[in-house]
Amino acid sequence: MVFDNDALATLAKEAAEGNDDAFSEIVRIFEKPIYNMAMQTLCNREDALDLSQDVFMKLWRSLPSFRGECSLTSFVMKIAKNTMLDNLRRKSTRRTVSLSTENEVGESEEYDIPDPSPNSNPAEAYERSEKIQMVREAIAELNDEHREVVLMRDIQGFSYEQIGEILSLEAGTVKSRLFRARAALKKILEKRNFF
Amino acid sequence: MKDNMKIGCDKVGELIVEYIDGELDEATAELIKQHIEGCSDCQKLYRDMAMVCAAAAESAYEAPEELHGRVMDAVSCEKTASKRRARILNMTKTSRWLGVGIAAMLFVCVGIAGSFKILPKLVNTESNDSAPTETYYNASADKAISSSYSMGDIADGMYSENAEAESPQVLIYKTVKATLVLPDEETLVVSGEKDDAIFPAPQEPAGEDKYSSADTPMPSESATVQSPLSLAQIIVGSWEIKTDSETVKIVFSNKNECKYTLYTATEIITGNYSLNDHFLSLEVSEKNSALYIIGIENGVMTLLQVSQDGLF
Numbered sequence: 001m002v003f004d005n006d007a008l009a010t011l012a013k014e015a016a017e018g019n020d021d022a023f024s025e026i027v028r029i030f031e032k033p034i035y036n037m038a039m040q041t042l043c044n045r046e047d048a049l050d051l052s053q054d055v056f057m058k059l060w061r062s063l064p065s066f067r068g069e070c071s072l073t074s075f076v077m078k079i080a081k082n083t084m085l086d087n088l089r090r091k092s093t094r095r096t097v098s099l100s101t102e103n104e105v106g107e108s109e110e111y112d113i114p115d116p117s118p119n120s121n122p123a124e125a126y127e128r129s130e131k132i133q134m135v136r137e138a139i140a141e142l143n144d145e146h147r148e149v150v151l152m153r154d155i156q157g158f159s160y161e162q163i164g165e166i167l168s169l170e171a172g173t174v175k176s177r178l179f180r181a182r183a184a185l186k187k188i189l190e191k192r193n194f195f
Numbered sequence: 196m197k198d199n200m201k202i203g204c205d206k207v208g209e210l211i212v213e214y215i216d217g218e219l220d221e222a223t224a225e226l227i228k229q230h231i232e233g234c235s236d237c238q239k240l241y242r243d244m245a246m247v248c249a250a251a252a253e254s255a256y257e258a259p260e261e262l263h264g265r266v267m268d269a270v271s272c273e274k275t276a277s278k279r280r281a282r283i284l285n286m287t288k289t290s291r292w293l294g295v296g297i298a299a300m301l302f303v304c305v306g307i308a309g310s311f312k313i314l315p316k317l318v319n320t321e322s323n324d325s326a327p328t329e330t331y332y333n334a335s336a337d338k339a340i341s342s343s344y345s346m347g348d349i350a351d352g353m354y355s356e357n358a359e360a361e362s363p364q365v366l367i368y369k370t371v372k373a374t375l376v377l378p379d380e381e382t383l384v385v386s387g388e389k390d391d392a393i394f395p396a397p398q399e400p401a402g403e404d405k406y407s408s409a410d411t412p413m414p415s416e417s418a419t420v421q422s423p424l425s426l427a428q429i430i431v432g433s434w435e436i437k438t439d440s441e442t443v444k445i446v447f448s449n450k451n452e453c454k455y456t457l458y459t460a461t462e463i464i465t466g467n468y469s470l471n472d473h474f475l476s477l478e479v480s481e482k483n484s485a486l487y488i489i490g491i492e493n494g495v496m497t498l499l500q501v502s503q504d505g506l507f
Contacts, residue, residue, distance in 0.1 A: 020267065020270065020271075023267075023270060024263070024267055027262075027263050027267070028263060031258035031262050031263060032255070032257065032258045035256055035259070035262060036255055036256050036258075039256045045259070049259060049261070049262055049265070052262055052266075053262065053266050053269060056266040057266070057269055057273065060266075060270050131250060132253055132254045135250040135253070136254045139251060139254065150251055154248055154251035154252045154255075155251060155252065156255075160218055175212065175213060175218075178212050179209065182212055186243055186247045189247060189250075195246065
């Protein structure tokens with residue numbers, strides 16, 4: 001998820017001026033990280049879709065006020081974060097994944113586990129999807145600070161520098177936080193016999 | 196840890212994440228690599244952490260294809276709504292709609308009249324449940340604002356054209372403010388010039404702008420239309436009304452039927468509505484209607500309830 005900031009700023013400017021193609025490109029660039037944030041927040045495909053749409057609409061409305069003081073990536077992610085926090089406040093539910101909520105987990109699996117490749121055998125495909133689900137649940141169990149950096153780095157693909165900019169952290173803090181987050185993730189996965 | 200290693204296990208543990216992410220410079224990465232090759236503990240750490248990173252990356256959701264389409268559709272809708280809103284708000288800033296002005300005048304009138312003889316009546320009314328059975332609205336006050344306006348007969352018994360020589364007498368039971376909820380593509384589809392298909396022109400008198408359901412008697416004369424959109428068209432849509440106890444939504448339909456739907460926390464009420472210049476009549480039952488003096492300005496609708504029974 002490393003994009004040239006100048007190119008993004010140009011896209012943002014064009015989109016703010018009413019160029020739908022430019023905004024369409026911005027949506028393409030950020031849809032995966034935003035949707036993943038939403039899924040981690042809500043764990044439900046339809047709700048995550050709605051929330052992602054909400055983020056992009058807020059972005060669209062906010063683009064005219066984007067002056068390039070920060071990168072577009074940072075701008076987008078701050079809007080996403082605020083939108084999701086607002087959503088959580090409204091629902092007054094702190095997002096946790098519960099294995100007992102079969103419906104939520106079921107919906108996620110039904111729609112979002114990537115289809116196994118045609119050549120893989122069903123048992124392997126099943127095992128893989130189980131492991132992916134296990135990792136998702138483990139990530140959801142991390143504390144907010146750790147989950148945030150794991151999502152940004154491993155799932156949304158931001159560079160250390162981008163994470164630092166988005167979270168207003170020094171590079172060293174990003175590294176140490178990411179280390180602790182991954183260690184915590186490893187610990188959770190070990191408990192679940194992931195390895 | 197072996198003595199000949201230039202980097203310790205602690206340091207490897209500290210840098211392993213950056214090593215896996217490829218964020219280290221070549222020299223440091225080479226040191227880590229050498230250490231890992233010769234240290235079984237760090238080998239395991241590396242293997243596990245690499246697996247965690249890979250698994251986390253693999254667990255990412257692909258954004259559903261429909262997301263992009265939904266966003267772009269929503270942008271398109273909002274662009275349309277924004278243009279419409281700008282047009283409506285711009286228009287309502289003009290003196291086209293005199294309702295708010297009338298409302299202000301009425302309050303003044305109430306204040307003046309109340310100082311002399313109406314106020315005791317109002318106080319008395321509000322202090323017990325027996326509302327007055329007869330109230331008057333001074334047509335001359337209205338004419339002072341809008342010379343082209345004259346009273347229709349929708350407000351049966353609520354005002355008197357013969358009251359011109361008397362002191363203004365108005366009883367406002369309640370004031371309600373509603374805010375236009377935009378965008379709401381489901382309900383707000385009015386988008387420009389006056390469209391008789393939305394609010395069919397009355398049968399009589401011909402050539403005048405009147406908007407009313409078929410059952411509602413038409414006024415004898417109406418205000419001159421000075422703007423492309425009529426009050427009847429502006430009112431179409433979804434309005435949010437904050438009452439003392441709750442927030443309700445009222446939707447005025449854009450169909451020929453002139454239906455309204457009121458959504459409260461506990462029930463949904465539907466009925467016909469009719470507009471007659473500055474009056475809005477909301478059917479409460481087959482026999483009764485709630486009557487309001489209506490004013491719309493800057494997307495805010497003010498309803499002065501002048502009938503004893505109201506909806507809000």
